[in-house]
Amino acid sequence: MKCSHATKLLSEAEERQLTGRERLRLRFHVFVCTACRRFKKQLGLLRLLLTEASPKILAAVYASDATLSASRRQEIKALLRRAAEES
Numbered sequence: 001m002k003c004s005h006a007t008k009l010l011s012e013a014e015e016r017q018l019t020g021r022e023r024l025r026l027r028f029h030v031f032v033c034t035a036c037r038r039f040k041k042q043l044g045l046l047r048l049l050l051t052e053a054s055p056k057i058l059a060a061v062y063a064s065d066a067t068l069s070a071s072r073r074q075e076i077k078a079l080l081r082r083a084a085e086e087s
């Protein structure tokens with residue numbers, strides 16, 4: 001399976017039930033491929049942000065703009081990292 005196919009399936013898995021064969025091949029690909037593993041994690045984080053993120057995290061994300069200070073950026077990064085680890 002190519003990475004392009006794997007990422008497509010990972011996105012589609014949000015909207016439809018993958019077939020048994022798709023799930024199996026995808027699981028194997030994600031197991032051996034660092035890039036797709038990272039993509040999968042980011043996808044999970046994105047979903048978390050869109051659905052169950054704490055008000056604190058959402059506030060931090062909304063507060064971010066082009067004029068974001070370095071310390072604020074670090075703070076948000078830390079929050080996101082914690083959220084990703086908890087999920």
Ligand SMILES: [Zn+2]
Binds near residue numbers: 006035
């Ligand atoms: Zn891949």
